[in-house]
Amino acid sequence: MVAVLPRALIWQRLDTTGVEQVNLADRSGLTARGTAVAVDPVPYACRYELFTDESWVCARFDAIAEGAGWLRTLRMERAGGRWRVTTAEQGDLDAALRAGGHPTAQPPGCEDPDRLGVDVDLAGSPLTNTLPLRRLGLVGAPPGTSRSVEAAWVLLPSLAVVPATQSYEVLGPGTVRYASGSFAAELRVDGDGYVTHYPGLAAAAPPTSSTAR
Numbered sequence: 001m002v003a004v005l006p007r008a009l010i011w012q013r014l015d016t017t018g019v020e021q022v023n024l025a026d027r028s029g030l031t032a033r034g035t036a037v038a039v040d041p042v043p044y045a046c047r048y049e050l051f052t053d054e055s056w057v058c059a060r061f062d063a064i065a066e067g068a069g070w071l072r073t074l075r076m077e078r079a080g081g082r083w084r085v086t087t088a089e090q091g092d093l094d095a096a097l098r099a100g101g102h103p104t105a106q107p108p109g110c111e112d113p114d115r116l117g118v119d120v121d122l123a124g125s126p127l128t129n130t131l132p133l134r135r136l137g138l139v140g141a142p143p144g145t146s147r148s149v150e151a152a153w154v155l156l157p158s159l160a161v162v163p164a165t166q167s168y169e170v171l172g173p174g175t176v177r178y179a180s181g182s183f184a185a186e187l188r189v190d191g192d193g194y195v196t197h198y199p200g201l202a203a204a205a206p207p208t209s210s211t212a213r
Helices: 093-099 127-135
Strands: 007-013 017-024 031-038 044-052 058-067 068-077 080-089 118-120 148-153 161-172 175-180 183-189 197-200 202-204
Touching: 007 068, 007 197, 017 127, 044 118, 044 127, 044 202, 068 093, 127 161, 127 183, 127 197, 148 197
Parallel strands: 118 148
Antiparallel strands: 007 017, 007 202, 017 031, 031 044, 044 058, 058 068, 068 080, 148 161, 161 175, 175 183, 183 197, 197 202
């Protein structure tokens, strides 16, 4: 039986036509079920489930990405300090990409899961920025507090998983600087560490909750 989750968040994409909706529970770690929809580089929908332990270390991540003529699945399970990654694919994502004038995609999954860090970062998803913020105690931390992480970056729509070095620096109440490689952005976050505005990527609609929380 699927558990009913008490909170819902929605983000509107700013860089393309798209939206992400997630239902979640976060009183003891995070349980989340979400759907991300976008039109670039090809129209796709990605349905995902994410589970952490009480310390906000990701334990499992499942995703299904689907578009016209193709479907890919990804499962990441963490046990004994290591990731186990399994994938499957149907149809031909590369044909859809070529038809739109885009480069072909990497295969789903990762050849060397031991290179991946504990934080899963789903491309284009503001939700997954919350994982290191909560895990490392950055929510409400003094300005100047900074941490670096090695993330498992899940690309969309390919579901390829690549290692990525990322950093978070608290700039002030509700503001965190995120950086990875040459990219940086000042994220606005609420009191629970959820992104409310990611410049150039996404903006949140007002959150909702039920009395069941």
